[in-house]
Amino acid sequence: MSTHTWNKDRALARIKSKINALPLRDVEIKPYVRDTDLSNLPSNRAYRVDGVHMYADILNLDNMLHVTEVEGETCHRRTLRFLNLQYRAVYRILQREDAIQVDFHNQRLHSVIAKPYDDEEKRIHRAVAIGQLIIDVLAQTGEDADHPAAKVRVGIDSGKALAVNNGRRGHREPLFLGEPANHAAKRASGGTRVGIYLTNVARKVIGLAEASDENATALTATEIATSQDKAKLSVTANDIVKEWKADLKDNPIGKFEFSGHTPPYSTLDIEALSVKNSRRQDGTTVYGDLDGFTAYVGRNIGTDSGAKNVVRALHVLRSELDAVLHEDFKGRKVRFIGDCIHGLLVEGTAQTTDAEETISNMVLCAGAMRSSFDLAITKLSEAGTDATSLGFQIGFEYGPMTVTRLGMKGELIRCSVSRGVLAAEDEQGRCGAAETAIGKVAYDTGSDAVRNVFGTSRKRKNLDYNTALSELSAKNDKAARAAKAAGSGASLLKPATAAAAPYAFANRPGGPAKPDGFA
Numbered sequence: 174m175s176t177h178t179w180n181k182d183r184a185l186a187r188i189k190s191k192i193n194a195l196p197l198r199d200v201e202i203k204p205y206v207r208d209t210d211l212s213n214l215p216s217n218r219a220y221r222v223d224g225v226h227m228y229a230d231i232l233n234l235d236n237m238l239h240v241t242e243v244e245g246e247t248c249h250r251r252t253l254r255f256l257n258l259q260y261r262a263v264y265r266i267l268q269r270e271d272a273i274q275v276d277f278h279n280q281r282l283h284s285v286i287a288k289p290y291d292d293e294e295k296r297i298h299r300a301v302a303i304g305q306l307i308i309d310v311l312a313q314t315g316e317d318a319d320h321p322a323a324k325v326r327v328g329i330d331s332g333k334a335l336a337v338n339n340g341r342r343g344h345r346e347p348l349f350l351g352e353p354a355n356h357a358a359k360r361a362s363g364g365t366r367v368g369i370y371l372t373n374v375a376r377k378v379i380g381l382a383e384a385s386d387e388n389a390t391a392l393t394a395t396e397i398a399t400s401q402d403k404a405k406l407s408v409t410a411n412d413i414v415k416e417w418k419a420d421l422k423d424n425p426i427g428k429f430e431f432s433g434h435t436p437p438y439s440t441l442d443i444e445a446l447s448v449k450n451s452r453r454q455d456g457t458t459v460y461g462d463l464d465g466f467t468a469y470v471g472r473n474i475g476t477d478s479g480a481k482n483v484v485r486a487l488h489v490l491r492s493e494l495d496a497v498l499h500e501d502f503k504g505r506k507v508r509f510i511g512d513c514i515h516g517l518l519v520e521g522t523a524q525t526t527d528a529e530e531t532i533s534n535m536v537l538c539a540g541a542m543r544s545s546f547d548l549a550i551t552k553l554s555e556a557g558t559d560a561t562s563l564g565f566q567i568g569f570e571y572g573p574m575t576v577t578r579l580g581m582k583g584e585l586i587r588c589s590v591s592r593g594v595l596a597a598e599d600e601q602g603r604c605g606a607a608e609t610a611i612g613k614v615a616y617d618t619g620s621d622a623v624r625n626v627f628g629t630s631r632k633r634k635n636l637d638y639n640t641a642l643s644e645l646s647a648k649n650d651k652a653a654r655a656a657k658a659a660g661s662g663a664s665l666l667k668p669a670t671a672a673a674a675p676y677a678f679a680n681r682p683g684g685p686a687k688p689d690g691f692a
Contacts, residue, residue, distance in 0.1 A: 328360025564606025
């Protein structure tokens with residue numbers, strides 16, 4: 174059994190190091206101007222971008238995950254190929270129409286239309302036309318009954334957002350923070366009907382009447398045609414489908430081949446994964462989301478001093494949450510999705526997962542994330558960055574998990590998709606600002622101690638590390654007892670020599686250096 178613990182002093186050292194590496198005086202807030210390169214942004218720089226945000230949700234992904242009764246390899250192969258087909262087509266559309274791809278996370282695409290720079294109305298018409306092009310193209314990308322065409326719902330909003338760095342090393346795409354990204358995402362996820370849904374802000378700019386219910390008011394065929402006429406896109410759906418088919422012929426996807434990764438998952442190099450080198454095994458998947466962050470950005474984006482605090486708060490909080498998962502509990506971050514972290518944690522062997530230990534350690538990890546979040550908020554405030562309005566929502570689930578990379582050669586993106594991944598996101602979504610929720614499978618599969626912590630609601634408020642450790646160990650949970658013993662042993666260690674000189678934190682980003690949004 175591997176033992177994982179959280180330690181306040183260790184977390185405090187990481188948080189202080191990250192804060193010291195991002196002094197407010199060194200954070201740059203710049204205007205987005207023509208052809209600004211948003212790739213490989215340093216952590217201390219952000220751009221104010223006036224653009225149109227478009228989210229495209231694939232509505233039938235869940236159906237793909239349920240093509241078989243049992244969630245086995247067949248189900249996962251079909252789903253991953255389905256997503257790979259769609260991603261290759263959408264990538265081509267965005268490239269040809271000079272849109273900024275922000276993220277493609279499983280069923281959800283986020284892109285930004287920043288051109289023409291001086292005409293918001295034209296940008297919105299372009300977004301509508303591109304959205305319809307995506308719908309039309311993906312309607313033709315089905316291969317057979319096992320890999321049908323995608324059904325797509327598009328959400329669009331317009332306004333100013335902050336573009337910051339989202340990740341490290343080879344995974345540093347831009348991340349856009351702010352209300353237009355958030356509101357576009359809500360329109361895309363606001364229903365089950367295919368179509369294009371604009372916020373009233375965007376509708377007003379292009380002269381459309383206000384909708385009483387934005388999530389139920391799709392653009393009409395006439396309204397879409399008007400935008401297509403004004404946008405005059407350079408490609409048609411037939412052009413993209415022809416290129417897509419040629420690419421599949423020249424660069425076939427191949428068959429997804431799975432193997433298990435020997436825990437801990439912290440040693441998994443996601444950047445080495447591919448279709449023929451994918452991972453699949455039972456484990457826990459977690460979503461941790463900063464509650465209230467969009468409103469926090471909205472209150473601060475207008476001034477340089479406020480925007481600087483947003484950048485610092487985001488990087489400090491996400492770095493520490495990542496460190497808890499990766500360093501303290503030997504899990505693996507799949508990616509940052511805006512102000513949310515998505516990760517995996519597995520205990521056992523490559524062939525056999527220890528379900529109870531995995532779930533118990535995930536409970537302890539979730540508690541540690543909340544303890545670190547609270548500590549980081551306090552230390553940020555002491556350093557002059559008030560982020561006390563933020564909350565933290567955590568949801569996790571257990572089951573068969575996949576990890577791979579999809580897409581175009583040289584532009585592969587990370588993907589971890591399964592029924593459990595979708596369920597974990599739903600669990601996070603049903604949480605309040607300080608709540609943690611456990612999925613039904615994890616609840617039923619975990620120890621009696623785990624069920625006792627969460628109760629029949631499968632949700633718990635203010636579940637920090639000490640509370641989780643105490644309650645689990647009191648009910649004789651093996652993982653918690655081992656963690657408690659390890660923590661107690663560490664606290665009894667005494668220095669054998671005189672105290673060393675005070676430690677000086679280096680002026681560089683803290684946290685683990687490893688491969689890595691949606692806002």
